[in-house]
Amino acid sequence: MGPTLATRLADWIDELGLTDHLAAAGLPSFTRDASGAPSWIEADGEPLSDERLAELDASLRDHGDDPAHGVPVALVLLARKARLRAELLATPAWTYDHLAEVRGASLNATRFWVHKQAEEHHLLTVAQGEHLLVPAFQLTPSGDVRPELLPVLEPLLAAGTDPWDAWIWLTQPAGLLGGDVPERLAADPEEAALVAHAATRLAQRVTASPKPRPRPAPSPVPPASGGCGCGGHH
Known part of the structure; x- marks a missing residue:
């Protein structure tokens, strides 16, 4: 057999x-x-x-x-x-503490800045265990958001793109850009508009995609006859 x-x-x-x-x-x-x-x-x-x-x-x-x-x-x-x-977790990404050092600001001021930027869809943040991480690729050496990435980040984040998916798309070769890496290509003034357009198209796909529904709970087993039926990162 x-x-x-x-x-x-x-x-x-x-x-x-x-x-x-x-x-x-x-x-x-x-x-x-x-x-x-x-x-x-x-x-x-x-x-x-x-x-x-x-x-x-x-x-x-x-x-x-x-x-x-x-x-x-x-x-x-x-x-x-x-x-x-x-x-991606092996690449630089700042916790609040580390970002406060980069920005030369207090921890409370850094928390406020991060939440404000994320709320306005200007900053990508991801949850990892007990920490919230800010991928460093999107920041300048002084800890501000790279201006050329704002037109790219805004549509992706406003559409509710999964943060990990956004991080992956921004830092990996993208088919919509002929295999170039979006966050790198955006630094080229002659290509920035193309990257922003690709991000908008991706955001439209995310918006149009049906959201996954939670898996239904298993059906209860019918009661037997006579039963009552009760049931750190960087």
């Missing part, structure tokens, strides 16, 4: 290097016993039924002409984003 569907699916996800991203995507995940046999569970910890496992396998392989070699695109994108987030 060949490997079971549970094993084939787990082996495939392992080979793609996507196992650690299943739970983050809100998908069922698996653990392996001492012999390596996988046990699949739902996000709420319930074991997967055979029918649910077959449904999961089909949904993950629904891209490509050959289902046997389909690619779980959503998981691949999630893994890429996780990799880029780790890379």
